[in-house]
Amino acid sequence: MENQTIISYKNVEIELQGQIILTGIDFELKQGEFVYLIGKVGSGKSTFLKTIYGEVEIKQGEANVLGHDMQSIRQKDIPSLRRRLGIVFQDFQLLTDRTVYENLKFVLKATGWKNKMEIENRIQEVLTQVGMETKGYKMPNELSGGEQQRIVIARAILNRPDIILADEPTGNLDAETGRKIVELLKEICSQGSAIIMTTHNLNLLNEFPGKVYRCEQHRFNPMHNS
Template identity: 45%
Template sequence: MAEAIVELRGANIRQGNRVILEKVDLRIAPGEFVYLVGKTGAGKSSLLKTIYAALPLGGGTGTVAGMALQQLNRRTIPRLRRQLGIIFQDYNLLMDRNVEDNLRFVLAATGWRKGAAQESRIDEVLTAVGLPDRRRSMPHALSGGEQQRIAFARALLNQPKLLIADEVTGNLDPETSREMLSLMRGLATRHGAAILFATHDYSLLQQFQARVVQCADGRVENSHLDV
């Protein structure tokens, strides 16, 4: 069996002193697509934050991209995040910089030197998300769907082993949501990245079938929901 991209065993997910989820067992294989569902406040975002080390592991054991969560520190957390692509509902684009400079900022922050390699990688990810002509556009000039595609392109820059999507279709209309999910699944499959896709839109689960993980009543259940 291939080494898991995410492996949590008996993990407790905490916010401060409060346990949000307890005894979480979760395994995500390389290239696997997994939905993460649950009501608002059920712990989805806290679980994601623990996986990308914005919250410390509150108990049990966990590895992400081969790195033990309980052993991470300020020096090693950036090494973990270079292996992840994270996409948020509100896009988190730098509104005072054009698309190219948004992408260049991430490349510089993750150790890419200026030059042809940066330029080539920017071209590759913009082409991959279908927006090669938006390189000089400012974020405010883009539609919501285009901004989300740029956020996805940014997440692809370092060829991540795992893409984490936190309610990324929440601000999009249904058709654009389906297009975005289809794009993510297709590109992740071609690049061999796993995807953990948090959503409250159960209609997406009906159209694109995959394993479903549910947060409810302080627990995480691995299942295929009857939706």
């Protein structure tokens, strides 16, 4: 089943509070693909990501995410969909009152992991994967922005997701740290998770090529890869 389509949107319209955010969305994501979503702040990129994890409803068009029809998905099926998604937020959203290790453990327990040994092994694995294997005991505020973002990525890959949604993951980081984060995401992508990354840093597109879509004037257009 190589390169199966895991997200398919056909002629989807997204509206919020009666306002049309994006219209005429035709979008497809295959396993292991790396896709950029570009566009100005407020052009609908984050809202589009929210439709993928069921935070924003889709009322028009056909939308399928990992086998779920997003128009008719029931509230009780959303958690099992979200377990197959990893989400990387620009503002980290780490729990500030507990260590890196406890942050990761919290997610595993919340998603049904019970075996203490398996939990410890998985946390160590993801920390190693993101180059943070010695930082488990630290509190989030003791880490730099780039280190916090690595922890957020570690958190996103804990359950080996089919898809990672990275919303401006380099937005709060300096250029060099941002490059390293995209490099890390590319590496994770090469191991099988598809990635959708929103960004307004167009330099990254040249350095780390991928498929590109642009949100502009309520439209959602595929760009020709240079």
